[in-house]
Structures are given as C-alpha cells and as structure tokens.
Amino acid sequence: MTTRRTNPKVDAVIVGFGWAGSLMAAELSRANMNVVAIDRGPWRDTFPDTPLTADPDELRWKTRRELLAPPHDTTLTMRNTLDQTAVPQRDFGISELGGGVGGQGFQWAGMAWRFNPWDFRVRSETIQRYGMARAEDGELQLQDWGITYAELEPDYDRWEQIAGVAGQAGNLRGKLTSRGNPFEGPRSREYPTPKLKTLRMMEIFNKATSEMGLHPFTIPCANVSQAYVNPLGVTMAPCTYCGFCSSYGCGNYSKASPQTCVFPALLNNNPNFRLITNACVTRVNKAADGKSVTGVTYIDQNGSEVLQPADIICLTAFQMENVRLMLLSGISKPYDPLTSEGVVGRNFSFQTVSGADLWFEEDHINPFIGAGGLGSQIDDYNSDNFDHSSLDFIGGAGILTLSRDGTPIANANKLPPGTPRWGSGFKRAYSNYYQNYGVLFNQGTSMPIKRGYLDLDPTYKDPFGLPLLRLTYDYARNDRAMATFTMNRAIQIGKRMGASQISAFNFAEKPFTTAIGASNHTIGGAVMGADPTSSAVNSHLQSWDCHNVFVVGASAFPNNGGYNPTGTVGALALRAARAICGNYARKPGALQKG
Ligand SMILES: Cc1cc2nc3c(=O)[nH]c(=O)nc-3n(C[C@H](O)[C@H](O)[C@H](O)COP(=O)(O)OP(=O)(O)OC[C@H]3O[C@@H](n4cnc5c(N)ncnc54)[C@H](O)[C@@H]3O)c2cc1C
Numbered sequence: 001m002t003t004r005r006t007n008p009k010v011d012a013v014i015v016g017f018g019w020a021g022s023l024m025a026a027e028l029s030r031a032n033m034n035v036v037a038i039d040r041g042p043w044r045d046t047f048p049d050t051p052l053t054a055d056p057d058e059l060r061w062k063t064r065r066e067l068l069a070p071p072h073d074t075t076l077t078m079r080n081t082l083d084q085t086a087v088p089q090r091d092f093g094i095s096e097l098g099g100g101v102g103g104q105g106f107q108w109a110g111m112a113w114r115f116n117p118w119d120f121r122v123r124s125e126t127i128q129r130y131g132m133a134r135a136e137d138g139e140l141q142l143q144d145w146g147i148t149y150a151e152l153e154p155d156y157d158r159w160e161q162i163a164g165v166a167g168q169a170g171n172l173r174g175k176l177t178s179r180g181n182p183f184e185g186p187r188s189r190e191y192p193t194p195k196l197k198t199l200r201m202m203e204i205f206n207k208a209t210s211e212m213g214l215h216p217f218t219i220p221c222a223n224v225s226q227a228y229v230n231p232l233g234v235t236m237a238p239c240t241y242c243g244f245c246s247s248y249g250c251g252n253y254s255k256a257s258p259q260t261c262v263f264p265a266l267l268n269n270n271p272n273f274r275l276i277t278n279a280c281v282t283r284v285n286k287a288a289d290g291k292s293v294t295g296v297t298y299i300d301q302n303g304s305e306v307l308q309p310a311d312i313i314c315l316t317a318f319q320m321e322n323v324r325l326m327l328l329s330g331i332s333k334p335y336d337p338l339t340s341e342g343v344v345g346r347n348f349s350f351q352t353v354s355g356a357d358l359w360f361e362e363d364h365i366n367p368f369i370g371a372g373g374l375g376s377q378i379d380d381y382n383s384d385n386f387d388h389s390s391l392d393f394i395g396g397a398g399i400l401t402l403s404r405d406g407t408p409i410a411n412a413n414k415l416p417p418g419t420p421r422w423g424s425g426f427k428r429a430y431s432n433y434y435q436n437y438g439v440l441f442n443q444g445t446s447m448p449i450k451r452g453y454l455d456l457d458p459t460y461k462d463p464f465g466l467p468l469l470r471l472t473y474d475y476a477r478n479d480r481a482m483a484t485f486t487m488n489r490a491i492q493i494g495k496r497m498g499a500s501q502i503s504a505f506n507f508a509e510k511p512f513t514t515a516i517g518a519s520n521h522t523i524g525g526a527v528m529g530a531d532p533t534s535s536a537v538n539s540h541l542q543s544w545d546c547h548n549v550f551v552v553g554a555s556a557f558p559n560n561g562g563y564n565p566t567g568t569v570g571a572l573a574l575r576a577a578r579a580i581c582g583n584y585a586r587k588p589g590a591l592q593k594g
C-alpha cells in the first residue's frame with residue numbers, strides 16, 4: 001500500500017479512545033495542546049446506541065457481544081510453552097476488546113478499585129518479609145513499579161472524581177473508619193458519591209463473613225448512587241439497579257464511561273481536539289535518530305494509508321495493542337524469554353481466578369435487581385494482608401459476591417451440577433434456582449514469570465497483512481497454590497452462608513487457555529519501572545528509548561493485583577498527562593534518568 005495523504009501536524013496524537021485515551025486527550029487539550037485521537041472502531045454513544053427508551057437486548061449485547069471487536073477482525077495467537085506452536089484465538093475469551101470509541105469502558109461493569117500499596121512493591125516487600133528465596137524461585141520475575149501507592153494517590157483521587165465512584169472509605173488519611181475496607185491504602189478524601197445499597201446476596205455474605213471474624217465491605221463502583229456533577233462539568237443520574245449493566249451501555253447516564261464522563265467536556269466546541277474514527281493505526285514512525293518518533297501511520301475507512309505527524313504520541317490502544325504497536329514499530333528491544341533480556345513483551349500476566357457457585361433453598365436473592373460493580377468483598381486474603389510465612393505462595397485474592405445481573409439467558413447456565421440440560425427437569429431447576437443462585441468469585445493476584453511474554457507471531461497475520469500478537473503463558477506455580485488456598489476459603493464462606501449446594505471452581509488448576517471465561521484483565525508487556533533494562537517505560541509511562549512516546553494502560557503493570565484494573569489504568573493515564581502538560585511541555589526530553 002502506498003502513502004496517500006499526510007494530515008497537518010499536531011501537538012499530540014492519541015492512539016485508541018477508551019478510558020486511557022479519552023482521559024489523556026481531555027487533560028492535554030485542557031492544557032491548550034492540539035490533540036488528535038484515532039480509534040479503529042466506529043463512533044458510539046448512549047444515544048442512539050443504548051438509549052433508555054430501548055429495552056436492554058441480552059441476546060445482542062451479552063450473548064453475541066456486539067459492543068466488542070469481533071475476533072475475525074482482531075485476535076491473537078496463543079501457546080502455553082515455548083516448544084508449542086501458537087494458534088489463533090477464535091472467540092472473545094480473555095480479549096474482550098472494545099469495538100468502538102469508548103473502548104471497553106462503554107460496556108464495562110464499573111468495579112472501580114485502587115490497587116493495594118503492596119501491589120506496587122511486590123518484590124521489595126516479599127524480600128523484606130519472607131526472604132530472597134521466596135521472591136526468586138527460579139520461575140517468578142518480580143519487579144517493583146518504580147512508583148508507590150502514595151505517589152499515585154492524587155491521580156486515583158482525580159480519576160474517582162471524574163467517574164463519580166460510589167463507595168465508603170475504609171482508610172481516610174491513615175485512620176481506619178470500620179465501615180469500608182480496612183486493608184485499603186490511605187485515601188485523601190471520601191468517595192465522591194455514597195456507597196450503593198446492600199442487596200440480599202450481599203447481606204448473607206456480610207453476615208457470614210463478619211461472624212467468621214472477616215471484614216466485608218461494599219465494592220466501590222462507578223455506578224453512581226446519586227445525581228452527580230464531575231470536575232469536567234458533566235452530570236450523571238443515580239443508578240436504578242436495572243441489572244442489565246456489564247456488557248451493556250447505560251441509557252440512564254449512571255455508569256461512568258468515557259461517553260458519559262469525558263466526551264461531553266472534550267467534544268463540545270473544542271477547537272483543540274479532533275477525533276478520527278474507523279482508522280486503524282499500524283505503526284509509530286521513528287525519527288532518523290531512532291530516539292524519538294515523528295507521528296503515526298493509520299489506514300482510514302477507505303483503505304488509504306495516512307500519516308499523522310505529531311510531537312507527542314500516546315499509545316492508549318489497550319494492553320495488547322500497545323505492545324503490538326511497539327513491536328511493529330521497533331520501539332525498544334523485544335523480550336527474550338531464554339535470557340530475560342529485552343523489555344517489550346515482558347511480564348505478561350493474567351488474573352488468577354477461583355471461587356464457588358452457591359445455591360440456596362429458602363432464600364430469594366432477587367438477582368434481577370443489581371448494578372454492574374455492585375457486591376461485597378473481603379480483602380482478608382488479598383495481597384499480603386495475611387501472613388504467608390507458612391504458605392508456599394505470595395499474593396492472594398479479593399473474595400467477592402456479586403449483586404449485578406440476573407440476565408435470564410446467561411443465568412440458564414448457573415444450575416447445580418447434574419441438572420438436566422433440557423426438558424422438564426431443566427425447567428423445574430431453572431425456575432427454582434434462578435432466584436437462589438449466588439457466586440463467590442476470587443479475583444486473584446497474578447505474578448509475572450520469565451516464560452510469560454508477548455511477541456509477534458511468525459505465521460498468522462491480520463487483515464492488513466501485519467503479524468498478530470503471540471502470547472506464550474501458563475500459570476505460575478505460585479499462582480496455582482494461591483488459587484487453591486483461596487478456593488478453600490470460598491468453600492468455607494459458602495457453607496457459613498448456608499448454601500445447600502456448593503460447586504467450587506479453580507481456573508488455575510488446568511493449563512491456561514484464552515477461552516477462559518474468568519475476565520479480560522490481561523496486563524504487562526510494556527511495564528513501568530525504575531530500571532530501563534527491565535522496564536519499557538518510566539514511572540510517567542514515558543518510553544525509555546523514545547522520549548516522545550507514552551505507553552498508557554494495563555500494559556504498564558509489572559504484576560496484577562487482586563482487583564479489576566481500570567481504576568489504576570485511569571490514575572496512570574492522568575499521571576502521564578500531568579507529566580506531559582507540566583515538565584515535558586516545558587522541556588521535552590527524558591523525564592527520568594534510568
Ligand atoms: C464486559 C466488561 C466488563 C468489565 N468490567 C470491569 C470492571 O468492573 N472493572 C474494571 O476495572 N474493569 C472492567 N473491565 C475492563 C475495562 O473495561 C478495561 O480495563 C478498560 O476499559 C481499558 O481501558 P483502555 O482505555 O486501556 O482500553 P480500551 O477500553 O480497550 O480502549 C482501547 C481503544 O483503542 C482502540 N484501538 C485498539 N487498537 C487500535 C489501533 N491499532 N488503532 C486505533 N485504535 C485502536 C480500540 O478500538 C479501543 O477503543 C471490563 C471489560 C469488559 C469488556
């Protein structure tokens with residue numbers, strides 16, 4: 001394909017317009033920079049795509065996943081070990097990629113977490129508390145983030161204000177409040193909106209875990225609990241607990257999303273900002289000196305190749321595509337799993353999930369009332385909140401129960417083992433247990449391993465003829481042990497809750513597969529750190545090797561916490577934008593010495 005067109009040069013180009021991209025675009029254009037955002041998906045908004053006046057269509061949004069990018073357009077290949085041949089993933093599985101502007105943030109559930117302070121310093125803390133042998137077991141590749149929780153706290157705070165997060169503080173400026181999560185890092189102020197209501201399943205969980213001496217709290221979520229105006233001047237309406245939330249757009253303007261919280265401030269009469277849709281960025285163009293870049297190349301909706309010159313390039317195309325674009329563009333050294341040298345592709349991790357399905361006989365859970373992020377959790381077995389001295393692993397999981405969606409098609413699979421799959425037996429069981437099903441979901445930490453990495457596939461290509469991303473990964477022994485431990489805790493909690501039937505699950509007991517239905521919380525591949533030999537970006541998410549490239553998203557996490565990622569993605573995006581608008585704009589160049 002020959003180059004057809006060159007756009008006028010801008011101050012900054014944003015590649016991908018989900019949470020990370022829209023937050024950065026808003027902050028940079030507020031600082032009077034000329035910004036262009038490019039997204040490969042189509043325009044999408046609450047109206048006309050998911051208005052309040054249209055019934056939530058479960059078949060369309062939740063079963064067929066029409067808000068996601070279809071795997072025949074964008075996928076990856078996968079293998080467990082170096083000696084296997086990777087094959088393309090044919091279903092959504094772990095890569096539920098955004099299929100339009102707003103990315104996944106238009107349809108996410110809304111659990112709005114901060115990571116635990118320990119998550120940012122896993123290596124240092126492990127060595128300090130349990131000794132070097134625990135941190136270096138031959139398989140793990142632990143490294144600190146080059147930033148502490150305290151340094152990120154102001155950005156977490158701004159992200160929560162923008163999203164209107166509903167919650168209850170557990171640790172306010174170092175003082176435990178007894179009503180929120182006592183294990184959370186210190187917060188500088190309360191959540192912007194009060195926590196959501198406690199629904200029946202949460203009541204049962206809260207009672208049982210309190211009686212066991214554990215510390216339940218309501219999950220902070222970006223489903224706002226009351227009318228709210230965010231710092232960008234956008235108004236949100238209170239959540240109605242409609243229960244059609246995760247995988248749907250919110251017609252009520254109650255679920256925080258780029259569309260609801262950021263777009264109005266960014267797109268209304270803003271001469272500094274332009275959005276280009278249906279345009280896939282294929283390369284970041286390096287300057288002749290190899291130490292900076294000059295812009296990006298994209299394919300527009302007519303199939304023409306276009307150059308977009310810019311002084312600053314922000315890759316915000318989600319964890320996977322950020323890494324792929326770095327590899328396709330030759331930015332920094334690709335990771336070699338045999339020597340642990342190189343940085344791009346390094347430390348891919350997932351989330352280690354186990355738990356238990358529960359069925360009750362007498363209670364009515366009323367699952368059709370719920371909100372995407374709503375549930376109760378205990379953090380007693382998360383992070384390093386419990387003593388691991390006599391255990392053979394580090395890390396843990398938040399054990400949570402959900403009150404979020406009673407979607408009738410999806411829940412037809414939530415029946416006790418042995419239930420007939422059709423006929424009168426199935427109908428009887430479904431009408432009985434639809435009301436009485438609950439889950440304990442252990443969202444676990446994931447530790448990076450030397451042989452878990454991303455590179456370009458030697459065989460398979462995308463529709464533009466460019467190599468697909470190849471994932472090589474299997475669970476660490478550490479993570480398997482952690483998942484078994486937390487699964488057993490979930491069984492104990494389920495019994496205490498009075499479930500008549502319990503069916504435990506542990507995704508980590510089998511080899512890792514992309515077809516897993518646990519979550520899409522993939523991380524790593526362009527990790528942040530203080531050392532350029534083991535990280536691709538510094539603590540401002542600036543590339544060590546090309547100072548005008550910022551790589552923003554979960555690609556920067558060196559390890560995964562026992563929480564959903566988006567709060568941390570949002571905070572890191574705001575931190576990177578702060579660095580660009582402040583120090584970098586005044587004096588372009590490396591913001592940190594390696
Ligand atoms: C159903 C669902 C529920 C979820 N629930 C939660 C939750 O409760 N809590 C939580 O924390 N997280 C949750 N997540 C995950 C969360 O939505 C993501 O972590 C977050 O939205 C990622 O934001 P991002 O901006 O990094 O990436 P994305 O939202 O993926 O945005 C990336 C954008 O880049 C565009 N793009 C990609 N490649 C290119 C390219 N080459 N050129 C141009 N554009 C490109 C894409 O079209 C997309 O719009 C959920 C996700 C899903 C799908």
Ligand code: SF4
Nearest residue numbers: 239240242245250371
């Ligand atoms: S549950 Fe609340 S936030 Fe979610 S879609 Fe319904 S009204 Fe919106």
